[in-house]
Amino acid sequence: MLARLFASSKRSFDSLSEEEILALAIASEEEDSRIYLAYAESLRAQYPSSAKVFEDMAEVEQTHKNVLIEMFRSRFGERIPPIRREHVRGFYERKPDWLRKNLPLDTVREQAEAMEQQAVRFYQEATKRVSDASTRKLLGDLALAEQGHEDIAHMLTDKHLPEDAKSEEDADARRQFILTYVQPGLAGLMDGSVSTLAPIFAAAFATGNTWSTFLIGLSASVGAGISMGFTEAAHDDGKLSGRGSPLKRGLASGIMTALGGLGHTLPYLIPHFWTATIVAAIIVFFELWAIAFIQNRYMETPFLRAVFQVVLGGSLVLAAGILIGNG
Numbered sequence: 536m537l538a539r540l541f542a543s544s545k546r547s548f549d550s551l552s553e554e555e556i557l558a559l560a561i562a563s564e565e566e567d568s569r570i571y572l573a574y575a576e577s578l579r580a581q582y583p584s585s586a587k588v589f590e591d592m593a594e595v596e597q598t599h600k601n602v603l604i605e606m607f608r609s610r611f612g613e614r615i616p617p618i619r620r621e622h623v624r625g626f627y628e629r630k631p632d633w634l635r636k637n638l639p640l641d642t643v644r645e646q647a648e649a650m651e652q653q654a655v656r657f658y659q660e661a662t663k664r665v666s667d668a669s670t671r672k673l674l675g676d677l678a679l680a681e682q683g684h685e686d687i688a689h690m691l692t693d694k695h696l697p698e699d700a701k702s703e704e705d706a707d708a709r710r711q712f713i714l715t716y717v718q719p720g721l722a723g724l725m726d727g728s729v730s731t732l733a734p735i736f737a738a739a740f741a742t743g744n745t746w747s748t749f750l751i752g753l754s755a756s757v758g759a760g761i762s763m764g765f766t767e768a769a770h771d772d773g774k775l776s777g778r779g780s781p782l783k784r785g786l787a788s789g790i791m792t793a794l795g796g797l798g799h800t801l802p803y804l805i806p807h808f809w810t811a812t813i814v815a816a817i818i819v820f821f822e823l824w825a826i827a828f829i830q831n832r833y834m835e836t837p838f839l840r841a842v843f844q845v846v847l848g849g850s851l852v853l854a855a856g857i858l859i860g861n862g
Contacts, residue, residue, distance in 0.1 A: 545624035548660065553670060554607075556661050558616040559623065560674070561603045563657065566619070567650060568596035574643050581711075582640055592647070599677055606673050639712065654681040715780065717833045719767050719788035721826070726763055727795025728822045729849045731755045733856035735800060735815075740860025745811045749803035756796025764789020798822050816853075823849040 551559065571593035579586040607615060658678035665671045735752040742748060768785025799822065802814035827841040836844075 545622055546618075547624050549664070551618075551623070551664070553665050553667060554611045555616055555618050556665060556674075557603060557607045557611070557670065558618050559620065560658070560661065560677070561600055561607065561615060562617075562619045563654070564596050564600035564603060567654065568593040568600065570650070571596060571647070574647065578640065578643065585640060585643075589643075589647070599680065602673065603677075606670060610667065610670065651681055713833055715783050716787045717829070719784040720791040721829050721834070722767075723760070723763050723788035723790070723792035724795045724822075724829070725826055725845070727756060727759055727792035728798065728819070728826060729795075729845075729852055731759065731796035732799070732819065732849060732852045733859065735796070735803075736812075736853060736856035737860035739803065739808070739812055739815075740857055743808055745803045745806055745808055748811075749800060752796060752800030752803060756793050756800055759796055760789045760793030763792040795822065819849065819853060 571589045575586040575589035575593065578589065604615070655678055658674050658681060662671055662674045662678060665674060731752065734755050735748060738751040739745075739748040764785045767788035768781040799815040799818045802811045802818060805811040805814065823846045824842075827838065827845045830836040830841040830845070831838040
């Protein structure tokens with residue numbers, strides 16, 4: 536009963552016959568080729584040089600597949616068993632990220648490198664389980680070929696992606712990251728950190744009650760996060776502006792808005808009023824300096840100007856909240 540409960544529907548790699556190992560290799564090379572073509576298609580509009588690199592890598596995988604098919608025909612005939620890597624227990628599986636649009640360029644490059652490393656390990660293990668001399672030689676040669684794919688990728692990059700083009704693509708990728716994540720996230724962080732200062736500290740000094748202040752701050756932070764998230768997602772679909780997915784921008788803006796307000800709200804879970812208020816004020820100080828740092832790091836705002844705009848502005852809002860609460 537327990538054996539049936541925990542039994543896996545997948546085959547173990549050790550149980551595969553030589554025929555099935557070759558069939559698995561054929562299916563894996565075919566899928567890798569399709570993945571590289573999918574990467575090329577997703578990159579073509581924005582990174583045409585990198586797209587050409589992945590097209591050529593797909594062609595290399597197709598060549599490997601054809602060589603494996605010829606070996607299979609010579610040994611086992613025309614019928615290739617329909618076995619794939621997801622049918623084998625412990626065998627590597629590709630993340631289905633090639634189905635997603637607008638993948639970051641660095642993510643695609645890293646995933647391609649991981650794919651080649653996994654393929655090397657597969658051929659090395661497969662070689663140990665094959666007794667036919669010609670098949671062992673082929674699998675060993677493919678292991679070396681996959682191991683050399685990093686060199687092939689470098690050669691293809693040099694061919695299709697000269698240094699100036701690569702630098703331009705990297706700059707485009709960084710710009711896209713800033714437009715999609717940093718810019719809306721920074722706007723949310725500023726809104727959540729600064730705009731909630733006055734109501735939270737006004738409530739704190741007006742009531743002297745930490746729990747009431749926490750509830751007011753929580754509602755203000757969450758409400759502002761929802762509002763900013765929906766506003767960011769709704770006002771621009773990203774198609775003409777090139778700012779990327781409205782869902783990603785909305786999440787970045789909404790989450791950072793809520794976090795900006797929650798940073799100086801959570802200290803009011805401390806029952807002692809002055810302890811909570813001092814901790815909240817210290818957190819506000821770090822929040823404002825973090826905003827200034829991000830502006831300088833990603834938005835190229837001169838640091839002193841960012842400090843003047845954010846820290847001084849936030850300090851004035853904080854002072855206004857305290858004065859109103861004491862009034």
